[in-house]
Amino acid sequence: MSVSIFDIINNVSPAGWVIVIGSFFTAVFWAVIFWQDIKNRSSKFFLFFSFVVFMWGSASVFFNASIGTPFIYNAVTILYFIAGFVAPTLFFAIDAFSNKESRHPFKKFAIVFGPYLILSLWFFKPGFIVGYERLAGVTDGRIVFGELFAIYIFYSVTLMVLGARNLIKKYQESAGIFRHEMRDFLITFIVTASVALAGTLFSPIFTKNQDYFWIGYIAGALPFLIISGFIFIKYSFLNIKVIATELFITIIVFVLIAELFIASSFTDLLIKTGVTIIIIFSSSFLIGNVRREIQSKEKITRLLLDLDRISQRLKVLDKKKSEFLSIASHHLRDPLTVIKGYSSMLLEGSFGDIPQAVKESVEKIYTSSGHLITMISDFMDISRIESGNMKYVFADVDIKKLVIDLADEMKQNADRAHLAFSVEVEDEAVSGEHFITVGDDGKLRQVFSNLIDNSIKYTPSGKVSVFLKKSTDGKKIIFNVYDTGIGMSEDTIGKIFKKFSRAEGVSKVYTEGTGLGLYVAAEIIKKHEGRIWAESKGEGQGSSFFVELEAKK
Numbered sequence: 001m002s003v004s005i006f007d008i009i010n011n012v013s014p015a016g017w018v019i020v021i022g023s024f025f026t027a028v029f030w031a032v033i034f035w036q037d038i039k040n041r042s043s044k045f046f047l048f049f050s051f052v053v054f055m056w057g058s059a060s061v062f063f064n065a066s067i068g069t070p071f072i073y074n075a076v077t078i079l080y081f082i083a084g085f086v087a088p089t090l091f092f093a094i095d096a097f098s099n100k101e102s103r104h105p106f107k108k109f110a111i112v113f114g115p116y117l118i119l120s121l122w123f124f125k126p127g128f129i130v131g132y133e134r135l136a137g138v139t140d141g142r143i144v145f146g147e148l149f150a151i152y153i154f155y156s157v158t159l160m161v162l163g164a165r166n167l168i169k170k171y172q173e174s175a176g177i178f179r180h181e182m183r184d185f186l187i188t189f190i191v192t193a194s195v196a197l198a199g200t201l202f203s204p205i206f207t208k209n210q211d212y213f214w215i216g217y218i219a220g221a222l223p224f225l226i227i228s229g230f231i232f233i234k235y236s237f238l239n240i241k242v243i244a245t246e247l248f249i250t251i252i253v254f255v256l257i258a259e260l261f262i263a264s265s266f267t268d269l270l271i272k273t274g275v276t277i278i279i280i281f282s283s284s285f286l287i288g289n290v291r292r293e294i295q296s297k298e299k300i301t302r303l304l305l306d307l308d309r310i311s312q313r314l315k316v317l318d319k320k321k322s323e324f325l326s327i328a329s330h331h332l333r334d335p336l337t338v339i340k341g342y343s344s345m346l347l348e349g350s351f352g353d354i355p356q357a358v359k360e361s362v363e364k365i366y367t368s369s370g371h372l373i374t375m376i377s378d379f380m381d382i383s384r385i386e387s388g389n390m391k392y393v394f395a396d397v398d399i400k401k402l403v404i405d406l407a408d409e410m411k412q413n414a415d416r417a418h419l420a421f422s423v424e425v426e427d428e429a430v431s432g433e434h435f436i437t438v439g440d441d442g443k444l445r446q447v448f449s450n451l452i453d454n455s456i457k458y459t460p461s462g463k464v465s466v467f468l469k470k471s472t473d474g475k476k477i478i479f480n481v482y483d484t485g486i487g488m489s490e491d492t493i494g495k496i497f498k499k500f501s502r503a504e505g506v507s508k509v510y511t512e513g514t515g516l517g518l519y520v521a522a523e524i525i526k527k528h529e530g531r532i533w534a535e536s537k538g539e540g541q542g543s544s545f546f547v548e549l550e551a552k553k
C-alpha cells in the first residue's frame with residue numbers, strides 16, 4: 001500500500017485543522033504586533049516562539065493523521081524534534097520580556113540551544129529518544145520512549161522552570177505599571193504552562209497515546225500566546241484598533257490566497273488573482289489611513305490632556321493671584337484712606353489755615369492718594385469678580401439723583417483740570433415721571449464716576465458733558481458722558497472693556513491708569529443686565545460713553 005503525503009493531509013480531522021489554522025493565525029497575530037515596532041526584542045522573540053508553536057501544532061496534527069500509515073515512524077520523530085524547540089524558544093521569549101538586552105546574546109543562545117542540538121542527533125537513531133511501535137492485531141500502535149527521553153524531558157522542563165523563575169524574580173523587582181504587566185504575564189504563564197505540560201508531555205507518557213495532546217495545545221500553548229499578545233499590547237500602549245484592522249486584513253488576504261489553490265479553471269484563477277491583488281493594494285492603503293487617523297487622534301487626545309492640565313494649573317495660579325491681590329490691596333488701601341482723609345481735612349481748614357505753598361503740596365497728596373485708592377479698589381474688584389465674591393445689594397436706585405450728586409463732586413475735578421463741565425437731564429415731561437432702576441446704588445455710582453473720571457482724565461482741553469435721558473419707548477435709562485478729549489480708534493474701542501487693556505501709547509502720557517476701570521464697569525453693568533459701550537469718531541475727536549439700564553415700570 002503506497003501512501004502519499006496528500007493522503008495524510010486528507011486524513012486530518014476537523015480538530016486538526018483548527019489546530020493548524022488557529023496556530024497559524026496566532027503566529028500572524030504576533031507578526032502584526034511585531035510589525036508595530038520591529039525594534040522591540042520581546043515581540044521578536046514571541047513571534048519566533050509563535051512560529052515554533054505553529055510548527056509544533058502542525059507536526060502533531062501530521063502525526064495524528066499518519067497513524068496507521070508507514071509515515072508514522074517519521075512523524076513521531078519530527079513531532080518530538082520540533083517539540084524540543086518549544087521550551088528553549090519560550091525561555092527566550094520570557095527572557096526578552098523580563099530582561100534588558102543580554103550582554104552576551106550568542107553565548108546565551110549557545111548555552112540554551114546547544115544541549116538540545118547535541119541531544120537531537122539521537123533522533124537519527126529511532127527509539128533512543130522516542131519511537132513508535134505497531135501493535136499486532138490493532139490498527140493503531142503506541143509511542144515508545146527511549147533511554148534518552150528522560151534527558152529530553154529534563155531539558156524542556158528545566159528551561160520552563162528557569163523561565164518561570166526569571167519571571168517571578170522580575171515581578172518582585174519591578175514596580176508600578178511594569179509590575180502589573182509582570183503579574184498578568186506570570187499568572188498567564190503558570191496556568192497555561194501547567195495545562196500545556198500536562199497535556200502534551202505527561203499525558204502521552206501515562207496514556208501511551210496522543211488523545212489528550214490537543215487539550216494541552218488548544219488550552220495551553222495557544223491561549224498563552226494570545227493572552228500574552230493582549231498583555232503586550234496593553235502595557236506597550238500599542239493601538240488595539242490598528243492591530244485588529246491589520247490582523248483582519250491579513251486573514252482576508254490569506255483566505256484569498258488559499259482560494260487561489262482551489263481555483264476551478266484558469267479564468268477562475270485569473271479573476272481570483274486580480275481580486276487578491278486589488279484587495280492587497282487597497283488594504284495597505286486602508287491600514288495606512290487607519291494608522292494615520294489613530295495617530296492624529298492620539299495626538300489630539302494628548303494635547304487635550306496637556307491643555308486640561310495647564311488650564312487646571314492656571315486656574316490655581318489665578319486664584320492664588322486673586323487672593324494675593326485681595327490681601328495686598330486691603331493692606332494698602334487702609335493707610336491710603338487715612339492719608340487722603342487727613343489731607344482733605346487739612347485742605348478744608350480743619351486744623352486752621354495753612355500757607356498757600358503747603359496747600360498746593362497737600363492738594364497733590366490728596367489727588368495722588370485718591371488715584372491710588374481708585375487703583376487699589378479696581379484691583380480688589382477684579383479679585384472679587386474672579387473669585388465670584390462681588391456682592392450686590394439690589395434695590396430701587398434713582399439714577400437722576402445719583403448723577404446729580406456725582407456731578408457736584410466731579411465738577412471740582414473738572415475745574416481743577418480747567419475743563420468746562422455740564423450735566424443735562426432730560427425734562428421729566430418728556431422722559432416720564434422718573435429715572436428709577438433696580439440696581440446696586442454704590443456699584444452704579446462707581447461706574448458713572450469712573451466714566452466721568454475717564455473723560456476728565458483723557459481730555460486735555462475742552463469740555464465734558466453728561467446727559468441722562470430715556471429711550472423713546474421709555475423703557476430704558478440712558479446715561480451718556482461726552483468729551484472733547486483724545487478720542488479712540490476703532491481698534492481701541494474694541495478692546496478697552498477687557499482686563500488691563502489701554503489704548504496704545506496712552507500709558508506714556510497718562511501714567512496713572514491701570515486699564516481695569518472699564519472692565520470692572522462692564523462686569524457691574526452685565527450684572528444689572530444693562531449695556532455699556534463707547535463711541536468715538538477717531539483719535540483726537542473726543543469720546544462718548546453710554547450706559548443703558550432697564551427703567552423700573
Ligand code: ADP
Pocket residue numbers: 454455456458483485486487488496501502503504506512513514515516517518519542543
Ligand atoms: P484706565 O483709565 O485706568 O487706563 P479704563 O479701563 O478706565 O482704565 O480705561 C481703559 C482705556 O480706555 C484707557 O486706558 C484709555 O485708553 C481708554 N479710555 C477710557 N476712557 C476714555 C476717554 N474718555 N477718552 C479716550 N480714551 C478713553
